[in-house]
Amino acid sequence: MEIKSNPIEFDGREARVTQAKDITAQLDAEQALKCSEKRFRALVQDASDLIMIMNFDGELSYVSPSSLQMTGISDLDMIQNNFFHYIHENDVESVKEHLLKLKDNRRVQIPSYRIKTSTNKWRYIETIITNLNDDMSVNGLVANSRDITEFIKQEKKLIHSLKRYDIVAKATSDTITDYDVLNDKMYYNEGIETVFGYSKSDIVNTGNWWNSKLHPEDMERVRRYSKQVQKLRSGHIQIEYRFKCADGSYKYILDRSYLITDENGSTIRIIGAMQDITEIQNYIQTIEDHNSRLKDIAWTQSHVVRAPLARIMGLVDLIQNYPNIDEQSELLEHINSSAKELDSIIRNITSKTEDVTLNPR
């Protein structure tokens, strides 16, 4: 009840008019309004999202207190400036453009842009803006902004790491493979094109297609090895094989793969790097050829060299054991000629070895 009581003069006597009124309904209504305001406060003022009301020129008529939390600038300070004042110069045009779309659309989402904080740092935010010019109680554009700086940072890191991974793959000329065992799906990076020459239409994304490109002589060995690795659950695969290119030629590959297993230990994914070692392999082959030629030379020379030496040793042995032997001077002459032969052979070896170094096959 609400009671009103006023003193009056009634017929020259003091009197009182008292009015009693049932205000239950009014109180209920006020209570409801308070509740609703509280809720509004809770939602708008204490929320982490920043809520602003502005017009098309960016003049602010309301800023929620969460501005302090997001930008370090209090709502009372922020409202002093134009909204565009806080936006990074490289982003402001795009924001304005989006804002203009509200003339035809009720709601627009502005993708990430930067706003300045009290410490002159930049935060990335994302805004949903609604045109409530028709609503008399609002009469403006309501901007609801969310801080996405952490998200952007993570995204940047991810992009950076993906880029780095791509660049590393390019730099090493590796072809990256990713095999989904359960679904029998094989994915490649661009190496399959740049290293092996397969165009996208050539590639069938199955394990079988990959297997079919193995050199027939290597197939069994690779199959046995990968079976063994899966059995041992060692995780790592490192194996060399030849892999067929689009033009039919083969490249020598060093494959380093990693097995990803589920909780039961069975392989679900195989991620690998196929390194083209054809050049190294050819180089090794050249060196091995070279080596075997040098070995040949060494073998021959040891025979040729040892012949006159053995002769000298035989002659000396003979003279030592039989000092009275006939034709001593003839034997000495043979020692002399053998020594000379030995000398010229050694000179020959030096020049022949030089030939090998200078004239590789």
Place this chain on the structure above:
Amino acid sequence: MLKVLIIDDDDIVTLVQGKLLQNCSVTKEPLKFKRASEAVEYLNSASGEHHYLLLLDINMPMMNGWQFLEEIEKMSVKNNISVFMVTSSIDYNDKEKAKKYPRVINFIEKPITAKNCTQLKELPILKPYFPHPN
């Protein structure tokens, strides 16, 4: 009687080996062959009454020591033949290969020395041809 054949394309080697064999009293008249084929010819018409000791070089032109060993197996006097492989090379593989040939009883790296000759006379298969002085 023991006949000693020196088969080597190197004249000085045959000279030295010949003189050594004479001075060590292995043989008075060593038979020298500059070509393996000449030795094959000689042995093909050789008498089965004698035993033949061959000092055989490995590296020779035309027919080398290994080919010569193959030829021996075709000869009627093959059982009367003992071979000393004599080579200037120091090759382990040659030594192993020589073991496969039944006639080869020794493998010597050049040069053959007086010591080799003394040992040669003590080999069981040759000992009968060198009666003890006493």
